[in-house]
């Protein structure tokens with residue numbers, strides 16, 4: 001029963017604005033991927049045929065996001081160029097009779113608007129999101145980390161599910177989580193669920209990069225978030241945390257502590273998160289996506305099978 005003065009879930013739904021804007025932080029230096037990232041953004045590293053960030057944008061577009069706001073930093077121009085239309089390349093492919101390659105550039109013409117702002121000082125992920133405040137203003141929005149792909153070839157509707165939950169429940173945050181091995185919890189924001197660890201759960205707390213002993217669970221923040229603009233108030237009040245940086249996780253924690261509801265959603269087993277932040281997972285992701293390539297995947301599989309039974313040369 002809805003109490004007088006309260007809005008029913010249905011009214012809230014019909015009043016709720018469409019969530020069609022995503023903030024994509026891409027300002028990090030990518031130091032764990034040097035020298036590959038010395039003069040190119042890690043988000044532009046290729047995974048199979050496409051740069052990481054193209055998968056992120058395609059995943060978001062599938063979930064109804066039409067406006068992408070990148071929070072960039074020095075040396076990230078190639079991201080902007082990648083999403084620009086390149087008329088001279090199109091013309092060149094036409095005049096040289098290679099029209100069939102135009103299909104690979106179809107993403108340039110999608111009805112998506114791109115915005116770019118710079119994080120001028122590297123003060124952390126929370127600070128990067130805060131850089132988007134004056135453009136987002138009073139709308140709910142998505143945050144998608146630009147170095148993480150969800151699902152093989154980004155075939156995931158996690159953001160759509162999160163948006164629906166956000167609107168239905170009228171909460172201030174919905175965060176995606178993925179179960180990780182206990183020895184890896186120190187790399188992530190970790191959830192403390194309030195009421196069990198079902199597919200969707202209420203957050204009692206969330207802790208940025210806890211030690212293995214202190215971690216409240218094995219559910220790790222998985223690079224996708226939906227927020228109400230209230231997150232900006234929390235970010236303004238968030239002091240530097242882990243690593244001396246303003247952490248987005250700490251701002252979510254503040255939301256919870258001040259009595260605002262935040263929910264977690266688990267990624268499904270068929271939509272793993274691929275992290276391009278370090279070489280180990282970058283190599284694995286590349287192999288996974290190359291094996292799933294329709295044209296070259298089967299041959300690569302044969303090659304690897306043959307290659308793995310031969311004695312290998314010592315690593316560099």
Ligand code: G1P
Nearest residue numbers: 125187188189220221222223249
């Ligand atoms: C960031 C977040 C962390 C999250 C991770 C993966 O960490 O701070 O909470 O678990 O992304 O989504 P980073 O990988 O930037 O150190």
